[in-house]
Amino acid sequence: MKRIGRWGMTALALTLMTAACGSTTPDAGEDSTPIRRAPTPDNEFTPAELEAVLDNLVAEINKSSSRPMQITVLLKDATGFWAPVVRAANRALGELGATGNVIGPVAQTDDVDEAERLQNRQISQTVEDGAEGLGLAPFNDIQTAAVDEAVAKGVHVVTLDTDVASSKRSLFVGTLDKAAGAAAGKTLLAMLPPAPGTVIIHGNVDQAWSNGMERTQGARDVFEAAGYEVLVRQSTWDDGGETEDIAWMKAELEAAEPPVVGMIGLFDISYRCAMAADAAGKPDIPIVAFDFDPKTVDYMRQGRIKATHTQRQYYQGYLVPYILHGIKNIGLDATREILAPQMVDDVRVNTGLDVVPADKIDAYNDFLDSLEVDSLEASQ
Structure with a gap:
């Protein structure tokens, strides 16, 4: 993401995605509803390798009863660059039947240090509210202690866009x-x-x-x-x-x-x-x-x-809930094994880049439209 100095929109609990099938844990021996992803339109810019990884993850989770999960995705903003992340994360939560929300900044501030402190408080509140998985777009390593405290309380944490490499988060997802x-x-x-x-x-x-x-x-x-x-x-x-x-x-x-x-x-x-x-x-x-x-x-x-x-910020937002769901249901090691084609080491998942030649602008806009992403959002 580009370097910015303002987090401007108050966006607490942007969208709540709760599915009936995700509201209770299946009884012993009862089959859970299989996860079904919405079809992704075929386009020359569709990242086939990422789509294959997602399909393989869903197939492995569906081999056994999938337990519902409360997931929070906590972002630095909800507009511009982040709007496709919000849309994709909410879509993934809905497909998973997860109880959860996507949260942007809780206050408007020009002070970078204050924005970082606010996010630390959001992380703590997320744990108190009962989240089992946290997708986090952190500011920097100042989030280390808050992340480690969440992990110590049993919350799985996956970072996106920016990493907190010094923390005990499980995985990072984003552009390397x-x-x-x-x-x-x-x-x-x-x-x-x-x-x-x-x-x-x-x-x-x-x-x-x-x-x-x-x-x-x-x-x-x-x-x-x-x-x-x-x-x-x-x-x-x-x-x-x-x-x-x-x-x-x-x-x-x-x-x-x-x-x-x-x-x-x-x-x-x-x-x-x-x-x-x-x-x-x-x-x-x-x-x-x-x-x-x-x-x-x-x-x-x-x-x-x-x-x-x-x-590919849309895919960052879409992958994180699925990864958190995988960690809970099949374990971190099994999830990491499925993600291996996109991993550069044991903790970083590379979502890669789209290379757009000048003569493919309209085709790329068609691809963004197929994801319901506005080109102006993708530009920021």
Whole structure:
């Protein structure tokens, strides 16, 4: 997810999804209602590997009586980037017959520290309310103690989007930033002339933002291994940041030696690369982007940005309740074994990226529509 400094919407208990079949535990010897997933429309962007993992997990759970479960999914926000997560998590809760809810921030604040403290209190309240499983999009390691306390009380915890690696959570589900940066780098690499040459990365060099650093390093490694020089511009969302970004990249486009042969943006403001290339009078330099911001899409339709890379936040929200249900019903080890094709180690499930070429914008919008996801939501 992009780096943000505001959590704006009060969204407590956004949607309560309770199914009759999930309200009581089946009697001994009584068959529970099998889990049935809603069909996923077939589309060229449908992640077949994720769909197969989900189907295999459901099949294994359905081999025995599935016990109902109370699940809470606790997010940093409920709008923009998070809206598809809300929709998908609620859909999964309904299919599972789970008692539970999806919760956004409980208060409006510009104070990052206060937002983190509020989430810690939400975690504690979730445990008190009887949740057996918690899907958590944390702020950072400040959630470690709250997560560990929940686990100590028997609550299974799966993180999404951002991890609390220092905690006792069971698994993490989301985009692995270093792999994402490398994937985007390979997309651009295929468009470049042979080295030598310089590549500009509109990325992150701020060590306080480890996710941004990892994504940038993943891309940088690809280009340096291929023999290119790399220049990194620190992305900023502050007032005046766009003007400063364009000026810096324009100057490098005009003066870099060896000359700039390609540009890549790694966050939602990737379109600034195209603005800088236009300002430097170099519209033919290949550019690839990240996320689905309307400005990025406009430059793609003009042929100025060749491709973009989008996170699968819908699948993050959809996977987490199913994983929590699996941990309760078949155990963590068995759940992990089924998830293995998507895991990079014992604790991290990689949901991957969608690579969207400029000539596939409409097809990708059709895919989002099939998931009932608005393209403006996916862009943020």
